[in-house]
Amino acid sequence: MNIKKKILIHIGLLCCLLVKAETINIRDFGGSSDGKTSNTAVIRKAIEKLSSEGGGTLFFPAGTYLTGPIVMKSNITLDIEAGATIRFSDDFSEYTPFVEMRYEGVVMKSFCPMIYAYEQENITIKGEGTIDGNGEKWWYGTFILEGAHENEALAKELTHYQAMWEKENPGFKIEEQSDWKRTLAKRYFRPSLMQPYKCKHFKVEGITIINSPFWTINPEFCENIIVRGVTINNPDAPNTDGINPSSCRNVIISDCHINVGDDCITLKSGRDLQGREYATPCENITITNCVMLAGHGGVVIGSEMSGDVRKVTISNCVFDGTDRGIRLKSTRGRGGIVEEIRVSNIVMKNIPKEAVILNLFYSNVPAEALSERTPVFRNIHISGLTGSEVNAACAVLGIEEAMISDISFTDMNIEAKTGLIIDKAKDVTLENVRISTKEGAAFKITNSENIHINNISNPSPLASETVLEVTDVKDLFVHGCFPKKGSVSFMKIDGTRTETVILRNNYLERLSSPIEKGGNLKKSSVIVP
Numbered sequence: 001m002n003i004k005k006k007i008l009i010h011i012g013l014l015c016c017l018l019v020k021a022e023t024i025n026i027r028d029f030g031g032s033s034d035g036k037t038s039n040t041a042v043i044r045k046a047i048e049k050l051s052s053e054g055g056g057t058l059f060f061p062a063g064t065y066l067t068g069p070i071v072m073k074s075n076i077t078l079d080i081e082a083g084a085t086i087r088f089s090d091d092f093s094e095y096t097p098f099v100e101m102r103y104e105g106v107v108m109k110s111f112c113p114m115i116y117a118y119e120q121e122n123i124t125i126k127g128e129g130t131i132d133g134n135g136e137k138w139w140y141g142t143f144i145l146e147g148a149h150e151n152e153a154l155a156k157e158l159t160h161y162q163a164m165w166e167k168e169n170p171g172f173k174i175e176e177q178s179d180w181k182r183t184l185a186k187r188y189f190r191p192s193l194m195q196p197y198k199c200k201h202f203k204v205e206g207i208t209i210i211n212s213p214f215w216t217i218n219p220e221f222c223e224n225i226i227v228r229g230v231t232i233n234n235p236d237a238p239n240t241d242g243i244n245p246s247s248c249r250n251v252i253i254s255d256c257h258i259n260v261g262d263d264c265i266t267l268k269s270g271r272d273l274q275g276r277e278y279a280t281p282c283e284n285i286t287i288t289n290c291v292m293l294a295g296h297g298g299v300v301i302g303s304e305m306s307g308d309v310r311k312v313t314i315s316n317c318v319f320d321g322t323d324r325g326i327r328l329k330s331t332r333g334r335g336g337i338v339e340e341i342r343v344s345n346i347v348m349k350n351i352p353k354e355a356v357i358l359n360l361f362y363s364n365v366p367a368e369a370l371s372e373r374t375p376v377f378r379n380i381h382i383s384g385l386t387g388s389e390v391n392a393a394c395a396v397l398g399i400e401e402a403m404i405s406d407i408s409f410t411d412m413n414i415e416a417k418t419g420l421i422i423d424k425a426k427d428v429t430l431e432n433v434r435i436s437t438k439e440g441a442a443f444k445i446t447n448s449e450n451i452h453i454n455n456i457s458n459p460s461p462l463a464s465e466t467v468l469e470v471t472d473v474k475d476l477f478v479h480g481c482f483p484k485k486g487s488v489s490f491m492k493i494d495g496t497r498t499e500t501v502i503l504r505n506n507y508l509e510r511l512s513s514p515i516e517k518g519g520n521l522k523k524s525s526v527i528v529p
Helices: 003-018 040-050 137-145 154-166 179-185 273-278
Strands: 022-025 034-038 056-060 065-068 078-081 086-087 099-103 105-108 114-117 121-127 131-134 194-197 200-205 208-210 225-226 231-234 249-254 257-260 265-266 282-288 297-301 310-322 324-329 338-360 376-397 404-423 425-436 445-456 468-480 490-495 499-504 515-517
Touching: 003 404, 022 040, 040 056, 040 078, 056 515, 078 086, 099 114, 099 194, 105 154, 105 273, 225 468, 297 310, 297 338, 324 376, 376 425, 425 499
Parallel strands: 022 056, 034 065, 056 078, 065 086, 078 121, 086 131, 114 194, 121 200, 131 208, 200 225, 208 231, 225 249, 231 257, 249 282, 265 297, 282 310, 297 324, 310 338, 324 338, 338 376, 376 404, 404 425, 404 445, 425 445, 445 468, 468 490, 468 499, 490 515
Antiparallel strands: 099 105
């Protein structure tokens, strides 16, 4: 290679090092920070300029920036400075024309999400500033449709958008569930605050989000999502879930503080028949180091999980005041499989309902034959959980045609009004589980099979109650238990279908009635070596 070529190569390399993606200060670009003047057009032009140059950063210095929806492009960063607020307009017309989006697990055309991207990549929203969804009018519209309030002007406006929705969604198929038919009848679907759709490499970091109109951070059909160090505060607003990845893969949610009017973090994958047809699971999910306050559930899977949810880890989180802690919910008609779930190192306090619940009766759909409509929960393991001021410790509620299977509860200590109940489950392990109850048995197991119990106890025994109550259970092995002094009975057992119950290496000598057998029990059902 001659000297001239070498010089040209070095010059080219130097130029590459000097090239830096452009940063546009929104105020320098013509934006207004008075909180009253719309920045919709300015933001759109700035993003188009950055996109035409291959990407860059749109910077929001301190101030309040009113805007309609922000449609993101590839390789764009929104940088929101401390003291800066992006405040979204509550003028519904700003969010039209309708775009393809997903609402509660159903793909449709509807209002544009406030921050939206379609088939883009390498998008970041970061900073120490605030995004204000200004959602009150959106919430109020729902109340109008539900007949809870009267507002003729707003009702007329909503009727206009209902007609627009029907035109954009001709022949839209109403799904199977009756509750979804009721939802569809409204034809008014509030937009998520943030919905990247079919995107890759989407990151949200450091910001505070308030007043979301509906679900807050809601990636759909996306890959490689990071949500880190985000604060979400929508405590008094309806259906304002915090972080809802749906049909996404490779998701990390960490170091977040969430206080919302619905579930804090929810994993979903589509609803009923349409969800099964899209067949796009939510998978490879890590949730860690988060604090969750007000909300219907801390971390929830479902109920829209018809495309499957799998390979999920939830660890090192605190739930303080959420209605429930860990909640998996589905119902007949959904279909889909939830599996390969690990929950560990969780602290819960002030939980008005269940600390942990796995429920296939989320909607009371009548029994039906096993089919693709049948939801399946399996391979779910929970360990290292501490709970106090809890109403109900745990519930596992399966269905006849698809028992919840291969689950374990280990190393748990919960103080609750009522204990742990298991109904219609199989291949269950309870090990080193202590549940202090104020009423009823600490553990109740019914209509289940292949249960392995080791070292369970009620640290605050009730003289009038047993520790373990069993009815219609097949293949139960109980060992290593040491009931506290003050207990009268360790186990009550009954049921015509109960068989092969084995107790071994348990210290029951100081109990006056260690094993109480019901009148429906076959004599050969219980084996005490």
